[in-house]
Amino acid sequence: MTMRIIPERYLPHVQGLLRIATALLFLQHGTAKLFGYPHVAMFDKMNLLSALGAAGVLELVGGALLLVGLFTRPVAFILSGEMAVAYFGFHALEAFWPIHNKGELAALYCFVFLFFSAAGPGKFALDRE
Structure with missing residues (x-):
């Protein structure tokens, strides 16, 4: 028997809270x-009109859409790609390990967004699945 801290029926609520917190950050x-x-x-x-400017637009629009939970899966997939480009196109060129190249946040965002693209928004979202 597995002991759960949070009952399984509340997992969509926690998923929604993770989406909201990630979007705000x-x-x-x-x-x-x-x-x-x-x-x-x-x-x-x-x-x-630079790469950072384009990233800022993606972060602003994508972050806002994730915050309210609208078009969560495609937006999260695009943002996951943006963070992969940020990591491999910029951070990884400095050093191999994320702790050395200051890319931990980009890598973490990449995988959290990939999770939302696969799992959906959870609770508290305008998307209805």
Whole structure:
């Protein structure tokens, strides 16, 4: 017999909370890049028509859609790809291990978004599955 801390019937609720928390954290990357809030110095002179600008748009729009749970599976799949590109296209070029190349967050976001693309939004979402 397996002992569960959270009863199985509440797993969709926890999944929904994970989606909301992840979206709120991810959304900050988009607002920092596009609106300068919260302020991150490396984004001060960012061009909207650059790779970082495109990433900011994906993070803002994708983060907002995930927050409300709308088009969760395709949006999460796209964001997972964005984070894979961020990791392998930028972080992994610096060093092999994520702890050395500061890519842990990109790798973690990649796999969390991949989870939502496969599992769906959970509870508290506008998507009805």
